[in-house]
Amino acid sequence: MARYTDAVCRLCRREGMKLYLKGERCYTDKCAVTKRNFAPGQHGQSRKKLSNYGMQLREKQKAKRFYGVLEAQFRKYFEMAEKQPGIAGENLLRILESRLDNVVYRLGFASSRAQARQLIVHGHFTVNGKKLDIPSYIVNVGDVIQAKEKSQGSPKFKEVKEIFKGTVPHWLSVDVEKLEGKIVSLPTREDIDIPIAENLIIELYSK
Template identity: 70%
Template structure:
């Protein structure tokens, strides 16, 4: 499957804001957006006024990059959101939030979504007691996500557990720090999602 292999900081610069793809680095003066707050490439400093389509496209790209999702999968999530009851844009964000890699990040057990994706792929997490190594796995209400017993003793997980201690957990997650597990106690609402996204623009783009 195709995947982005270039420097992740270029994605932040392209969107003109921090996407927090590098964890703690994004909060320091080493952050590329802070040092070079313009788009990458030789024409990056030439600011252009975006058309309506351009604004919609940038919002879609930003959402894809926040969650680390490719176009075909993002379109699949949008189609799922359309079929659900409620507001399509909010449904889309809810589906993205329920990806296993995002839940691991929200638990605080990874410093970034890319790291959470890697940890899931390496088989460090289980859902309802069954090991799952698919980052795009969609969890459901009542599911319990936990670090596998063998992984709890690893230095990486111990460090991540300490990192999670100072990170707030969303209201839709019930996190048990001792067990390094979390239960989905509610579905994420728009108020729970702290990303600066205008999901209505994404809906307008796909509705053309």
């Protein structure tokens, strides 16, 4: 499985904003964006005016990095979104939000999407009672995601119960004592709080 392996804080600095890729660290003074709020590299502090193409590219890169998706899979999601009824940009964000790793993160069972992917790959979750270790799995309404019974006794999941903040998006429901979440409905654009101009992504891929 291909994945980005370099320092993730560089990604946040390149986008000029927090992408919350390192969980709790992103909320502290140790955050790279807080300490060095400019792009990495020799010319990172120089100001450049972006072209229309540049703005479209930055939005695509931002979305990919928020959700931890590489180019080939992201383009596949775009093609799926175009074929679905409705607005392609909103369809694209809904598909990204419906990935299993994002749902585990949104339920509060992981401190970042990267940690959620790791937990899923290591086999700590079931979907509808069956073990599933594919972070890119697209969930559907009615699906039930739960930490495996054997995993629930681990220090990681005990910590989840202790520090759980009790707030999840309204398209999800959660039972923290059972470490169980359910897909109540598919997310709408209003439910997605990530600052992405999805229309620019559609413009880029539609050329």
